[in-house]
Amino acid sequence: MTDQQEKQQALRFFRQLVRVRIFEERVSELFVQGGTAGSMLHLSIGEEAGAVGVMGAMREGDGFTTHHRGHGIFLARGADPKKMMAEIAGKSTGYCRGKGGSMHIADRGLGHLGANAIVGGGISHVVGAGLTYQMKHHGNAAVAFFGDGAMQQGVLYESMNLSALWKLPVMFVCVNNEYGMGTRLDHASASLEFEKRAETFGLLAAEVDGIDVFEVYNQSKNLLEDVRKGNPAFLKVNSYRFHGHARMDKSPYRDQQEEEEGRKKDAIAFLRDRIVKSGWYQETECDAIVEEVKQEMDEALNHARNAADPGADEMYEDVFDPQTTKPFPVDSRIRESLHLPQA
Amino acid sequence: MTDQQEKQQALRFFRQLVRVRIFEERVSELFVQGGTAGSMLHLSIGEEAGAVGVMGAMREGDGFTTHHRGHGIFLARGADPKKMMAEIAGKSTGYCRGKGGSMHIADRGLGHLGANAIVGGGISHVVGAGLTYQMKHHGNAAVAFFGDGAMQQGVLYESMNLSALWKLPVMFVCVNNEYGMGTRLDHASASLEFEKRAETFGLLAAEVDGIDVFEVYNQSKNLLEDVRKGNPAFLKVNSYRFHGHARMDKSPYRDQQEEEEGRKKDAIAFLRDRIVKSGWYQETECDAIVEEVKQEMDEALNHARNAADPGADEMYEDVFDPQTTKPFPVDSRIRESLHLPQA
Amino acid sequence: MTETTYREALRQALTDSMRRDPSIVILGEEVGKYGGAYGVTKGMLEEFGEARVRDTPISEEVIVGTAVGAAMTGLRPVAELMYVDFVTLAMDQLVNQAAKIRYMFGGQIGVPMVLRSQGGTGRSGAAQHSQSLEAWMMHTPGLHLAMPSTVTDAYHLLMHALTLHDPVVFLEHKGLYTMKGELKPERALPWGKAEVRRKGGDCTLVSYSRMVHFCLDAADSLSKEGIEAEVIDLRTLHPLDMDTVSESVSRTGKAMVVTEDCLTAGVSAEISARIMEEAFDFLEEPVLRLSGEDIPIPVSPELEKGSVPSVDRIISTAKMLMRR
């Protein structure tokens, strides 16, 4: 990368990081106002560089799945914050027409094969996507994002093995934020040698400090080059979960000092500092971006607030391909059995 | 071990190995005569040293589970071949009263917590047994025996992690016979670095050549010492499956040369050779043991043939603790609903 | 009268049982320091220590498998799955192992464990955090299955579950944890007995777990319109007390089963078929099933509500049942 390219890249990354951060803050507001569908909202504040860095190295045509803490990843992929926010609010204009919500956002067009509310649930899907790419879309890669908690789910190891065995273009990205709910990683896993472990399943492996989006980007880019050739890889991005597990959790199980230390791993502050210190841009230019993003996200928030709920009958749609079979509503069934006219 | 001890040990091992081999041959006969319950019979011929060596290092009070190819392991533990053979024949005098069969033999008294017909199904039970021992029977160990095929089941890694995390007295023994049904291990696993892998889950790990029962014994003994102190371990015993996967399988997927080579890994021939060459005992003494064992196993075979089938009503027993609830037989239910007297 | 929450009653049952029986251990995700995702085990780590209240990694299959192995060797584990939806990851251990071990081994080895979990709608948890999967367990021989609806039952059923020698699936409802009621320590209907929660001679409503309360509310309204509904709470789905149900239907001639799980091949199918088998001659109308729709649970709060029975729909359905 030339210095000029790096400079421009830095600004693009900065905007993306800020977008994730402010989007999540707006989700939080929406929650406080009672506007979200439920409270199972997992904010990715503190993990922005993992999302932006890896996504920066991905290409059009690549597919991916995320865990329940995937807003930032999808946003970094180019998601429309309005449609995201509407989905989080359970509204009809959302990505999934208000059926999926925060933990089940997906978009076929952007290659988002789905957020998943089962810890580890989406990991094996990229093995399948990788198979499709190997057979039909050579050069594409499939990437699974998941938390450190999923390192303890057996399906991850089955997935690694099969990817390596079949030489699939698959990358496994562990977004390590040190915690699975209230359990610190070292209380969940006896060994923390995850890269070595991945190697013993036949994968390439690397670890990167999630404070530096450029580092994440570079590592991902390197790995993805091999991945596209059929060498699956594992990448661990180390970061810290700034807030609670879900919006209601105040993390009473963490001590203050640890939290303060952890929150210093702030990829936005880190990058801003570098931008300014390198003389690439002024503080004011950074501020301007922040303001722009705030406006973008306020609009998303407003959109979500004002969007319509799905119609009651939509409940029965999308269970099956509409050309085939449909659920038999409970009330219709009862009326039929009593020989009463349908309502 | 003194030479005298070693010599006696050798003879004990020899007898055990021969018992396993001949027991399996008799099972095979029983099958051919149509006397077994079904055809899902998995013979452990070729894997005798794994069974005898590890069991030799275990103690009374230790618990274990086995996979579907576990006859030899249970026999080496001290099982009564009559009750085993009867169970394999589905007879009422079997270990499980004819309900479990070859793949579900168990015996509380001998610490056999069950053979399992689900590949990987019994592995996590030793984690639980290990927990019991840690809390109530300090010094005991729990050992899971499973095949190389189970190395691809996620539950193994969940089990390893939890054992290491909780420092449980657990040993995982992979009886590697190179094949899972028709699939050679290198077609099932991209990497064969299983010991290293176990280490990255926080376990002690070792590999041993299953031709030499003394080696298996020594390695097991070493590991078990640490295991009993709360350092879980993984042991891979390398052997070869002499015959087909199940009694009907002729292994057409293996080439002859490989099979010939594989069958040279014969722990019985190896030990006999050593016994004779070391001048510990004569050929004739070995032969005498073989004859004795043959007789023992013939008796087991006869017992199984002549034992009674379980009574038809036993079907409803053992679903629940007899003090509580019992299945409602389908026919009784029908009679009741038609107001007919019970049969 | 001292009021207790459902959550506290469960905790009390665990605590009383653990004080009595040193072989009881609790294991599951976040059961210790965090006190349980729904707060049931809060404070128990402090009383019983890390050896008996064990936080596990996120490894559902091994959580249940470990409980099975521990139960086989002399402990009495209470394993917790945070959401019943996650039992999908542990079905082998629950169905092929826990439920069958006594049988496969000819009665030698029992598996005295309790698998606690919670299900149901009400928190916009969407398709993977809102299911009611009890029909699967009811269909599995070898399992006891309890689904308490009241504070008192939460306590007594859990107490009893912790004395059985076979695996018990104990399913709570996420919508009931904060419900208050009187915990009557002295009384305990036997395990496997249904309870008539409200007497009535016009029709019989059969239910369990949260839907019992919906039925009771509906019955109150119906009563104002002159319809007296009898409300039966099954309490346990195995054992299943059909005698109480049949006796009621033989008086009312009209029955309706109200459940939150998906209708097709769900619990209401079994109850409905059984009512027909046992009270055919008394039935004036087909047994109605008012259950969850045959759809995944949508996240939208409005759609979610519409996907399972409501008090209003119980009322209107009961009226349809009573119309002629």
Next chain:
Amino acid sequence: MTETTYREALRQALTDSMRRDPSIVILGEEVGKYGGAYGVTKGMLEEFGEARVRDTPISEEVIVGTAVGAAMTGLRPVAELMYVDFVTLAMDQLVNQAAKIRYMFGGQIGVPMVLRSQGGTGRSGAAQHSQSLEAWMMHTPGLHLAMPSTVTDAYHLLMHALTLHDPVVFLEHKGLYTMKGELKPERALPWGKAEVRRKGGDCTLVSYSRMVHFCLDAADSLSKEGIEAEVIDLRTLHPLDMDTVSESVSRTGKAMVVTEDCLTAGVSAEISARIMEEAFDFLEEPVLRLSGEDIPIPVSPELEKGSVPSVDRIISTAKMLMRR
């Protein structure tokens, strides 16, 4: 008439479909070189090569998860689970993922895959290799569920399954693979239509998979004693063709559901409840359920046989049904 086995018919359907549709891939344990544990895919590796006929490790969860991901991105996978008992290891992928993805994602992404497996008794496979678990899938919205009983249906249902845009669970019976019959290539009853396999006006026997043959044999014997039983083969459990069943029961007034799965909360409960709901006024007797006992399957061949319906018991039960 050319005779074909059930196994060959399945293979033919896979082969014809794969020749037509290059996006179809087969994956599972031993499906390639070994040709499938029950020989269904024998020779297919040779014709279609290793890219399309894929042996997998023993990793059920990832077999199904891989199929889901492949289906979401443009392939049409046929995943095989060697025994349906092993679906316990893949329930999360089947139930929480495959079945719900279209819905959760608002209709954007379908999961066109077929999950083939086989179940049932008959080979002394004992408790973990003999189950009939179709009720679980029938209870899961989002899944099609086919259970062919004949050579012709084995072919046509599988052909059709491989054109649907949603996940299909396709359950064969281990006791049927060697059964011979005529494969009628031209005829195909629509997906979701039940077939009346035998006409009769005295009572209706409703069944699917292997039990259809038991019912037909029983009906032949009953006929000699003057009882004419109508035998209905459901063919698919989702969609479920109750019209054909209700029409029959409205004529006969007497119905019996014969299934191999455990009775409680099994498929026969659903069919029984539906018959009552749809043909209540015509029912002269309660709908009977002749299903598997509520026990794990024992290994002893005699006990195993006793644990599921037999021809003799169908006959004797039908006679009881007809007694008054």
